[in-house]
Amino acid sequence: MIVATRPIRPSAALPIYGNNATRQTAKPLYLLGRCQTTVSVDGPALKVVVEQRASQRYPFARVARIISGQRVDWRADALACCQQQRLPIVFIGAEQQVTGYLQPAQAKRSSLDRLIEEFLDRPDWPSHYRNWQRAERMDLLLRWRAERHQAGTNIDPSDFDELVRRHVYHPDDARFRVPVPVIPAGMITAYVLQVLDRAGLQACYWGDQGHPLALADELDRLLQLAMQLEISGCGSEFHSDQATLLRLAHAFGNSLQSTLQRLLGRLHRRLRTTLEQWH
Incomplete structure (x- = not known):
């Protein structure tokens, strides 16, 4: 079980499809810890507060996508900002299975x-x-x-x-x-x-x-x-x-x-x- 909310630093992060320069260095954010976690907005960043730990900030420009565990409490403003920033959020349940996801509405049809x-x-x-x-x-x-x-x-x-x-x-x-x-x-x-x-x-x-x-x-x-x-x-x-x-x-x-x-x-x-x- 991954217990830290800090993004894992792989040897080669999954590349991003297309040419979006602002996201080329962005990484996935994993919120899969066992401790109760709260996610809110702090300016141009997500503020992640893990129980009995110092809070951490994750600038939107550095986040590519989010995988969220069952012990994460999301503030409505954080969810709304993730949608505005076009960051998909995948939710993981108690059985370590995908229970759903939040995806921005598609405005530009290909x-x-x-x-x-x-x-x-x-x-x-x-x-x-x-x-x-x-x-x-x-x-x-x-x-x-x-x-x-x-x-x-x-x-x-x-x-x-x-x-x-x-x-x-x-x-x-x-x-x-x-x-x-x-x-x-x-x-x-x-x-x-x-x-x-x-x-x-x-x-x-x-x-x-x-x-x-x-x-x-x-x-x-x-x-x-x-x-x-x-x-x-x-x-x-x-x-x-x-x-x-x-x-x-x-x-x-x-x-x-x-x-x-x-x-x-x-x-x-x-x-x-x-x-x-x-x-």
Whole structure:
């Protein structure tokens, strides 16, 4: 359990998607301590007061995104300022699972945002979306296998077939889940939300008959898969404490950034091609 509210200083922080110079040196803020914590506003900064400790200030310009534990009391002004500063906040519950998030309203729509909205006007969009999900999972597995081969490690064909079976065809079936390390809850979720905001995209869209296209959730799951493959390969256990896993995850920051950029780029091209075929 991470007991300090001070941002962990990884060897390589997750990069920010896009060219926002004011955020290039910003870091994620983790408020996951066991002590009661209060967050308020102090000028151009968040004021974090941990029980029986001196208060600390975190300038908004140096914060990229926030992961908040269950023992954090948020003042309304702090939440409002985080939204004005376009800082996503992910909330973690007692079971160390993401219970929800606070995301700024999207004011600047991107071309991909408009493509998604047009795509959702089709009554058959869910089947096309599921095809994209399977294709991206397969692409992650193929890229991982190719990288292992280039590094001199050959993956047994039967092991790879099992990974495809579990992750591509039965990703939601608990019986087929590979034992993998639990990447600290909220870390990737917060990064995905930050990137979507910078890219002019929404976390969730609503399609025909009110069915959701939960873009943030799906990208989160895809990045989780990519990270799990990097850390645990074909499923061997990786035992470590949460802080070590967090630093390890941040060490793959460049890889996660390129993976997310590729996922969004491939989604853009796929939707554009699909819509052109429909017209």
